[in-house]
Amino acid sequence: MRENVFSILENKSDSLISKSYNLLMLVTIFLSIVPLMFKEHLLMFTVFEYVTTAVFCMDYILRWVTADFKLGKGKASFVLYPLTIMAIVDLLCILPTFFMMNSGLKLLKIARMGRLLRVFKVIRYSKNIAILTNVMKEQREALLLVIVLATGYILFTALLMFTVEPTTFDTFFDALYWATISLTTVGYGDIFAVSTLGKLITMVSSVLGIAIVALPAGIITAGYMNEIMKNQ
Structure with missing residues (x-):
């Protein structure tokens, strides 16, 4: 029973x-x-x-x-x-x-x-969510590497921008906020670079951000397809 x-x-x-x-x-x-x-x-x-x-x-x-x-x-x-x-x-x-x-x-x-x-x-x-959860578990090492890479890049660019434009960013948290939205290419526009060097850093950060953000999507998609093939 x-x-x-x-x-x-x-x-x-x-x-x-x-x-x-x-x-x-x-x-x-x-x-x-x-x-x-x-x-x-x-x-x-x-x-x-x-x-x-x-x-x-x-x-x-x-x-x-x-x-x-x-x-x-x-x-x-x-x-x-x-x-x-x-x-x-x-x-x-x-x-x-x-x-x-x-x-x-x-x-x-x-x-x-x-x-x-x-x-x-x-x-x-939900079976589909269960499959996605299994994918996250199996690909955790690759995803963890991407998270470490993204975190390191955000900290580095935030520190660089905080040094280049101390008058634009009042606190280091503001620089972290800017680095995060630049990495994800969101760009709200509430905090932005004003100097030429700062704008160049923003451009590089946004371009590299596209590549970094795309990595987890590729890893999860490949893992999801493999998991579906296993179930079939």
């Missing part, structure tokens, strides 16, 4: 029950986020909150009860499961409702932010 429940929860079968459960959880996640799109506090939104939280609680309990199948560590699994990342996310998605029920806690803003975590629950119920 518990093994069948685990199979449904983890979407390990193509049965109608498993697909229906996944669809139920996706709809529940969406309904739980809808109230965050409005500033008004309507009765309908309160109903959404309580119903969706009840479903999340049920899902959390069922996953805890079948934790030994997930972790494969016997009885220790029931102790270790609440400490796993997704279990913590699940718990943080449930707690905001209880905070909101007690107005004396004055944690409504924190509770509202906590409810945003429910978006991450989609990872568990």
